[in-house]
Amino acid sequence: MDKKIYYILGTIFIITSGFFYTFERVITPSISGQIPSSSQAGNASTATILLHSSPFSNLFIAAFIVIGVIFFASGYAKND
Secondary structure (H helix, E strand, C coil), X not given: CCHHHHHXXXXXXXXXXXXXXXXXXXXXXXXXXXXXXXXXXXCCCCECCCCCCCCCCCHHHHHHHHXXXXXXXXXXXXXX
């Protein structure tokens, strides 16, 4: 394969991991819902607790970043 193909594939994998991470950050608040706070256990109201994950907590995001970097390194090391 040509160096250009390695760079294109690396870029696609890294951009895809960015889309996965962004989608995960957007969808997490809507599915986490309302979690009752321990200080308000006797009260009827609830507090919203949003848990944000790191980019490497999702296996697909980490794998796509690593694969993208490997493609970039392979393209750089390729002798044409």
